[in-house]
Amino acid sequence: MLDNRKVVFSGVQPSGNLTIGNYLGAIKNFTAFPEEMLRFYCVVDLHAITVRQVPAELRRRTYETLALYIACGLDPEKNCLFVQSQVSGHAELGWILDCYTMFGELSRMTQFKDKSQKHADNINAGLFTYPSLMAADILLYQTDIVPVGIDQKQHLELARNIAERFNGVYGDTFVVPEPYIPETGMKIASLQDPAAKMSKSDPNENAVVRILDDPDTILRKFKRAVTDSGSEVRYDPTEKPGVSNLMTIYSCFTGKTFEEIEREFDGRGYGDFKTAVGEACADALRPVQDEFKRLTADKAYLEEVMKNGAAAATHYARKTLSKVRRKIGFVN
Numbered sequence: 001m002l003d004n005r006k007v008v009f010s011g012v013q014p015s016g017n018l019t020i021g022n023y024l025g026a027i028k029n030f031t032a033f034p035e036e037m038l039r040f041y042c043v044v045d046l047h048a049i050t051v052r053q054v055p056a057e058l059r060r061r062t063y064e065t066l067a068l069y070i071a072c073g074l075d076p077e078k079n080c081l082f083v084q085s086q087v088s089g090h091a092e093l094g095w096i097l098d099c100y101t102m103f104g105e106l107s108r109m110t111q112f113k114d115k116s117q118k119h120a121d122n123i124n125a126g127l128f129t130y131p132s133l134m135a136a137d138i139l140l141y142q143t144d145i146v147p148v149g150i151d152q153k154q155h156l157e158l159a160r161n162i163a164e165r166f167n168g169v170y171g172d173t174f175v176v177p178e179p180y181i182p183e184t185g186m187k188i189a190s191l192q193d194p195a196a197k198m199s200k201s202d203p204n205e206n207a208v209v210r211i212l213d214d215p216d217t218i219l220r221k222f223k224r225a226v227t228d229s230g231s232e233v234r235y236d237p238t239e240k241p242g243v244s245n246l247m248t249i250y251s252c253f254t255g256k257t258f259e260e261i262e263r264e265f266d267g268r269g270y271g272d273f274k275t276a277v278g279e280a281c282a283d284a285l286r287p288v289q290d291e292f293k294r295l296t297a298d299k300a301y302l303e304e305v306m307k308n309g310a311a312a313a314t315h316y317a318r319k320t321l322s323k324v325r326r327k328i329g330f331v332n
């Protein structure tokens with residue numbers, strides 16, 4: 001523990017334009033933690049360079065991801081919002097933890113296997129050790145709870161193993177973090193292939209709804225969403241994966257239960273339903289988009305937030321690092 005508070009940490013990469021999957025599965029849930037907790041939300045630019053980035057775009061998206069945090073309701077006065085590369089402790093602890101992470105463990109990571117297939121021309125060492133840097137992000141702040149999407153569960157288990165291994169060798173050093181994977185919205189599927197996750201890098205734009213898509217685009221994408229045979233709006237992920245995915249999205253945006261949704265669309269068919277999902281999504285995103293536009297026009301403000309966030313994060317990171325250095329045997 002850093003002080004007497006429980007610690008929450010999560011991160012989002014500034015790569016690609018974020019989707020409603022990132023919003024419902026991650027960022028929206030970040031706002032749910034009470035003020036008594038110490039909350040760190042990081043823009044993980046060090047992770048983003050494991051695949052090739054265009055410098056100007058990386059910079060722009062770093063500002064945008066921070067703006068999106070704030071637009072989604074994270075108050076920078078009450079949460080520590082910061083950029084990973086501005087706190088050198090992440091890279092430092094990342095290297096140290098590399099030395100307590102096994103080659104075999106990293107080889108088993110499904111995200112590494114997926115990404116090495118997708119970026120076969122650039123299977124760099126950073127892509128491979130990505131999960132130990134992620135463990136460093138988390139362990140640096142003595143984190144208790146990590147809200148993430150289900151796709152990050154394996155990385156979180158590795159972070160726990162690394163923490164336990166280090167503690168086993170040197171005595172209690174790190175808090176062993178718990179994942180927090182919310183039930184609804186944890187896995188929003190592609191609108192074109194309900195078996196696949198909605199991915200920000202999907203080449204088919206109709207498969208993904210972006211947080212910053214305008215209302216017409218949102219409506220059009222939902223109208224084109226693949227549904228299943230039959231015409232009944234019923235929650236059944238095995239028989240009706242397409243409709244069930246749309247119901248999940250509708251439920252997240254409106255707060256309605258699946259039973260309520262089934263009743264609402266009883267006898268009305270898919271067309272009406274898809275329009276309603278699109279409208280609910282566009283309505284819910286409108287205030288976020290307005291706030292985002294206001295914030296991205298004010299770079300000076302975002303830079304102020306970054307500066308304060310990095311200073312606060314550095315303060316806490318130093319505490320953990322000095323403990324780690326002492327335990328390992330580094331000379332101060």
Ligand code: TRP
Pocket residue numbers: 009010011012013044047133134137138146147148152155
């Ligand atoms: N790997 C995460 C993702 O792609 C991002 C991430 C990096 C993260 N460091 C983290 C998430 C620490 C939670 C905690 O979504």
